[in-house]
Amino acid sequence: MNDKSEGASPGGAVILVIDDEAQIRKLLELTLESNGYSVHFAISGKEGITKAASERPELIVLDLGLPDLDGVEVLKKIREWSEVPVLVLSVRSAEGDIITCLDAGADDYLTKPFRTGELLARVRTALRHKLFPQEKPVFTVRDLQVDLSARTVKKGNESIRLTATEYALLALLIRNAGRVLTHKYILEQVWGPTFAEETQYTRVYIGQLRKKIEDDPTDPKIILTESGIGYRLQVEAELP
């Protein structure tokens, strides 16, 4: 709830939408402006790159299927000089593109068709990471409490023992709470760059972790699987 007030702070964050579809632009305008953001539009990749510089947005929503430039190219161009959070919009069949984008520095992604609630949650998460990176030592989701400074994990009132690798994995997810992390990124961060292709490690360790922290490992509520891409740690703001 307090997340909402943060995102919709007076004056609102400036968001640049780069999309060539008029209907999607209209939908985003309605959704974002009614939530207090101020929205700018670009209808091509080139215009998007220019406006990313001139309008100084705090968040960019980037469509991958642009008429002039490939979305990934646009992202790379922007990343040459800016750290602004980028939320990528794409169609479902383009998993490969999504991974390319995330690896190229996109903060999150959303597949079309999307729910507006989902969109707003992603926007808030992306903005929060920009404004307050890792500000709290204690992280809470559902009945799970993780104290990053004391390196303790509690589920309800019971303390949970995690191996070093499991803890490193969980801590990584918490530091990026709400954001999708690719297998490659997780492997590089937890196991090191030489393990970037060994996806069986993430599958096995996420499985172990879920057994320990989820109520029902077959129906996870804390660590969510992003089909074909990676994992995301659920944040509380998502609760209805």
Place this chain on the structure above:
Amino acid sequence: MQDTEYSRPDPDELLRMLKKEEEKSEKGKLKIFFGMCAGVGKTYAMLSEAREAAAKGIDVVVGYIETHKRMETAELVLGLEVIPRKKIEYRGTELEEMDIDAILARKPKVVLVDELAHTNAPGSRHARRYQDVLEILDNGIDVYTTLNVQHLESRADTVAQITGSIVRETVPDSIFDAADEIKVIDISPDELLKRLQEGKVYTAERSRQAVDNFFKQGNLSALREMALRMTAERVDRQIREYRKGQRISSAWKSGQRLIAAISPSPHSISVIRWARRVSYTMDASWVVVYVDQSDKLSMEQKEQLAKNMKLARELGAEVVTTSGVNIADSLIRVAREQNASQILVGKPDRFVFSRAVRLIDDLMQRSTDLDIYIVGQEDSPSKKKIPNILPKPQSSPLQYLLAVVLVLFAAMVCFPFQELVGYRTVSFILLLLVSLLPLKVGPGPTVLAAAVGALSWDFLFIPPRFTFSISNLEDSLLAAMFFLVATVTGLLSAQVRKRERIIRQREARTSALFALTKDLSSAHSQDEVIKTAVSNIKKYFDADVAVILGDAEGEMASSAHPASSFFPDQKDFGVAAWVYWNEKKAGKYTDTLPSAQATYFPMSGPRYPLGVIGVRLRDNMKLSFDQENLLENFISQITSAIERELLNDVNRRSVVVAESERLYKTLFNSISHEFRTPIATIMGVSENLIDRPDAVRADLSQVQLNEIHLAAERLNRLVANLLDMTRLESGMIKPKLDWCDIRDIIGHSLKSLEKELEGHPTTVDIPGAVPLIKLDFGLIEQALTNLIHNAALHTPPGTDITINVSVIKQECVISVSDNGPGLPAEDIDRVFEKFYRASGGNAGGTGLGLTITKGFVEAHHGTISARNRPQGGAEFIVKLPLSESVSNDLKATV
């Protein structure tokens, strides 16, 4: 008298003429300036006419003109466009030839080509200029050319007889017959001699020589007569053609046919030319027959036979090769088959007493109603040049020696035993030996052995011994009988053996063809046909084979088929291309581009050429006639097999088209329904909200918005399904395999189906020991989502759904079952078919979900099946192979 109404032309005849005219109209027109000899002014006349044409605006170019340094001629060339000649290097000297490619590229209306009978320099495309001209005509360009009467194939002999000099450069009569126009350039011999003396034809020095050798008054008159007669014959023939077309009178003869027998002898050439003349004047078709007696021919004879056959073909004969022991019988058989009324044979040489004389006797006796012509040998000067006109001895001296030695040896062996067995018994032993000899040697040595046997028996055994004299009459009779019986037995068995050999050869040929046909008919694709063709030709001809096919656009492929056993180099590829476009054979052993490595045969298709077969014989062995015939038979078989496969392909494709048309219709019906239902909902409900926002109660508008949302979700699902289906059908599905936890996949599927599964209690049963599996997470998730959604969609609310995972042997088995009404028993096999929908099924399905599931599972090399459980309800079972797996309990070793 016949009424005009009844003298309508014979329709077949008209059709034939029409076809002939049509063929001609596509091709260029050939005009020949025809004269009795050099110097009559053919080139001059041709150039004058070309200038007139050019003045009328017709596009005329000079392809090749030989001015012979004659001033008047050279002047006429001025002002006409001249195609530069092509320079050809040959053994250090540079020769100039007509540049046929330049002419074809320039594509004028008319091209002038002097001296039709010219022989091109080695290395040119064609051996002879008339072949160049034929190709130019085939390309629709008109040709003016010049020709002397002595260069006509059928007149060459006569000219040689008249003038005493041999004519080497001849052109086939067929080209003369096919000419659209013949213009005779005629001047009197006196005038020609005058021109010659004035130095208008040759330079002074050459003129004198020419007058002495060739340009004699008598010669010229004879040549002139011949030229005029040929032209007259042609006119006569044209009149007849015209009559046939117009049916002016009933003078038309029924098609006569004559056959001419040839042998591997140079004399056959006169027979062929004679036959051609007779058939021409009789307006009869003619067949040239060679009877193969399976004698071993020498290289020279083979070549001579090849020349004879080629000449016959060039002169327009049909050539038939047949096998048989008796020439006369074979000839009469062919005559009956071909419905011929006349047989032409050559007059036997005086010195050859054996077969030829017998042939004529046989023919006379057996031919009954057939006319027999015996053609005398023209006493041509060329005769002296050809050695060995006597038939070659069929048996080598070695065989004679062997026969004699064997008989003498046997006599020696018997010698010590003569007291024991008696001298008469010895004769039987020798007789046995002689009658066995034909197994190894020919009839000649056998007769010799018989003689030697008789003499040695007489000398060594018959008393008084060691003399040739015989004391009693009985023994002399026995000796004579011995010789006779030995000879007869020997000859008879030799004949049997020969017959046997012919049969064997014929059998070998037939079985080779049969084997090829059999192999070809069992080949089921073009590639297989080609593979079979290459291996068969390789086997029977010991040759390398290259197959170059044409593509669907009618262009020749840019490389030989991979099944070929050799790959032509660039130069040979050019030859193959020529063969492809001209549909005539070329390359080694032919007159066209003979410097190639291999011989190339065209495979002619119905509309465009199918391709080219190149045959490269090992060790440069030339094929015999039989073999060449067999090879051409092979190629025609292969061609029809390739054509058959091509047609099959077309057929298969049209079946596919029909099938996809059916699918298209189904898809169209299904999709239009599926799309329109949710769209109608969205449009209808949103219109309600737009038109009367205030008239609708708040809670009702909530319901309506819900409807819109549901419809949109349905549309979304439909689009997703269609996209998946398209991906599947385009073969774009290539699973990106990665280690996956099946629990995770099922969890994810259930999550995305949360809404649909409301009212369906769902149980998931996964044992802890299920390992990680290499899968495409997205594809399997979609597959399972479709299965589970299917169960929810087609069962009444409240039906339980159970998902069960187990590992059996090397497979991960996922079962999705329900306790609903089950599948319609008769349709169980059809549930995975595209657009299959259970009768009375719930709306909202696309008929694609299960098809997609099946496709995705099969892309993982897995299987899917459906059944009704014994305890009720439907069950779908997916089996995924566990080729590689990692234990899920991988402990923290890292």
